[in-house]
Amino acid sequence: MVSKLDKKKQRGENTRKALIKSTIDCLDRLGYAETSINRVLEGVDVSRGALMHHFPSKEDLVIGTVDFLLSRILRHYQQESPNSFPFAQVTHSGNGTLADALVTYWKNIIDTPEGRAFSEIIMATRTDKALSLRISPKLEDWNEQLNQFFLPPGLDEEAVEDVTLTLLIWRSFIRGMIFQQEFHSDPDYIEKIIRKFAMIMEPHLKLAQTQSDT
Amino acid sequence: MVSKLDKKKQRGENTRKALIKSTIDCLDRLGYAETSINRVLEGVDVSRGALMHHFPSKEDLVIGTVDFLLSRILRHYQQESPNSFPFAQVTHSGNGTLADALVTYWKNIIDTPEGRAFSEIIMATRTDKALSLRISPKLEDWNEQLNQFFLPPGLDEEAVEDVTLTLLIWRSFIRGMIFQQEFHSDPDYIEKIIRKFAMIMEPHLKLAQTQSDT
DNA sequence: TCTTTTACATACCAAACGTACGGTATATAC
DNA sequence: GTATATACCGTACGTTTGGTATGTAAAAGA
Numbered sequence: 001m002v003s004k005l006d007k008k009k010q011r012g013e014n015t016r017k018a019l020i021k022s023t024i025d026c027l028d029r030l031g032y033a034e035t036s037i038n039r040v041l042e043g044v045d046v047s048r049g050a051l052m053h054h055f056p057s058k059e060d061l062v063i064g065t066v067d068f069l070l071s072r073i074l075r076h077y078q079q080e081s082p083n084s085f086p087f088a089q090v091t092h093s094g095n096g097t098l099a100d101a102l103v104t105y106w107k108n109i110i111d112t113p114e115g116r117a118f119s120e121i122i123m124a125t126r127t128d129k130a131l132s133l134r135i136s137p138k139l140e141d142w143n144e145q146l147n148q149f150f151l152p153p154g155l156d157e158e159a160v161e162d163v164t165l166t167l168l169i170w171r172s173f174i175r176g177m178i179f180q181q182e183f184h185s186d187p188d189y190i191e192k193i194i195r196k197f198a199m200i201m202e203p204h205l206k207l208a209q210t211q212s213d214t
Numbered sequence: 215m216v217s218k219l220d221k222k223k224q225r226g227e228n229t230r231k232a233l234i235k236s237t238i239d240c241l242d243r244l245g246y247a248e249t250s251i252n253r254v255l256e257g258v259d260v261s262r263g264a265l266m267h268h269f270p271s272k273e274d275l276v277i278g279t280v281d282f283l284l285s286r287i288l289r290h291y292q293q294e295s296p297n298s299f300p301f302a303q304v305t306h307s308g309n310g311t312l313a314d315a316l317v318t319y320w321k322n323i324i325d326t327p328e329g330r331a332f333s334e335i336i337m338a339t340r341t342d343k344a345l346s347l348r349i350s351p352k353l354e355d356w357n358e359q360l361n362q363f364f365l366p367p368g369l370d371e372e373a374v375e376d377v378t379l380t381l382l383i384w385r386s387f388i389r390g391m392i393f394q395q396e397f398h399s400d401p402d403y404i405e406k407i408i409r410k411f412a413m414i415m416e417p418h419l420k421l422a423q424t425q426s427d428t
Numbered sequence: 429t430c431t432t433t434t435a436c437a438t439a440c441c442a443a444a445c446g447t448a449c450g451g452t453a454t455a456t457a458c
Numbered sequence: 459g460t461a462t463a464t465a466c467c468g469t470a471c472g473t474t475t476g477g478t479a480t481g482t483a484a485a486a487g488a
Contacts, residue, residue, distance in 0.1 A: 031341030127245030176390025
């Protein structure tokens with residue numbers, strides 16, 4: 001009884017996932033402007049009707065994709081993964097340099113199909129008011145949850161503000177690197193920039209940790 | 215004799231400028247995905263035929279807009295403007311804080327219709343190969359020219375590399391702030407982040423200057 | 429068993445897209 | 459005066475867009 005129900009729900013879930021995967025692929029390869037429903041369908045064996053069944057509008061498809069991308073990153077932080085999380089590595093484990101961790105984070109999270117697709121959506125959200133209205137609350141929540149990973153308990157208000165700002169600087173820089181890639185396509189040079197940034201930021205991360213220790 | 219020819223060429227030049235201005239406005243308000251030829255024409259009193267005469271394809275219109283935007287920023291740097299150029303202010307004049315200059319730069323150059331339109335095009339260039347082929351060389355040239363403003367003569371090779379990397383970090387951060395705005399719409403908070411970044415970067419700019427003085 | 433719900437498929441729609449093209453007016457060159 | 463180039467106009471074309479309407483097969487619930 002249950003297995004047949006599960007089988008059907010599972011089928012629907014698989015279709016949803018396939019559509020979202022194809023959407024991510026399109027956003028990464030073609031950009032937001034050229035990502036159409038037809039193009040998404042080309043990359044997967046799903047009918048137009050099936051897509052409209054799961055995502056009644058194109059906007060719903062984008063929202064579904066955002067939900068997937070946001071929870072993906074959160075999941076990534078929740079289950080340890082000390083190698084791709086720069087701050088955690090420095091403040092918790094202590095082995096390896098911050099620069100290494102930053103480069104790994106860039107390669108594993110930001111400069112990936114999912115990371116680039118996310119950037120495309122964020123960029124589109126800037127001018128798409130309907131999208132912004134639905135996505136902005138999600139982003140605020142997500143931002144809040146992410147920050148919790150970096151805020152050791154017992155910090156005073158000022159220290160929390162300080163760490164939060166430092167985190168935002170880090171995120172702004174690393175997202176901006178997606179733009180910068182257009183000027184410097186050489187991955188080695190990109191890595192060099194990231195390493196220098198890590199070097200400059202390092203003392204300010206250490207400071208945040210020291211404050212929480214006292 | 216000359217006046218009549220000039221008058222005609224002037225008229226054409228005015229039409230071109232009006233079309234580019236309208237394109238910038240559309241990119242800023244609607245984003246790259248929703249910027250169509252029809253939409254550009256809506257914002258200006260020019261016929262469809264006139265647009266096709268000056269810009270034979272949509273791609274040509276974008277290229278024309280990029281040319282305008284790039285030369286605009288270069289012009290901005292060439293003619294003094296010490297208030298909006300953070301590095302110049304610190305290394306040349308010395309009055310006012312770096313943070314103030316950075317905030318001014320953000321407000322006057324990046325967070326403007328022209329700055330946002332530029333970001334939209336750069337983002338689109340990532341996935342549009344035809345556009346990338348025509349724009350990338352322009353960007354490399356432009357980048358090179360911009361760097362010249364920040365490189366005092368007599369620097370050794372290592373110092374040049376150091377300053378160049380620092381410049382790229384700065385640019386990556388400030389462009390990334392366009393993304394970050396989607397998370398924090400409050401301008402005062404944006405300013406706070408920029409000021410903290412300036413504080414962190416300040417010693418590293420001073421270092422570059424000291425090296426060139428010795 | 430009969431009804432409802434879920435998952436998917438096919439066919440179609442009006443609107444908008446970028447582009448092509450024939451035509452007019454005027455200014456310069458010879 | 460004639461040829462040529464520039465600036466501009468307006469319509470029409472074929473394609474693609476996001477979205478809808480209708481139908482079918484099967485599982486779930488009564």
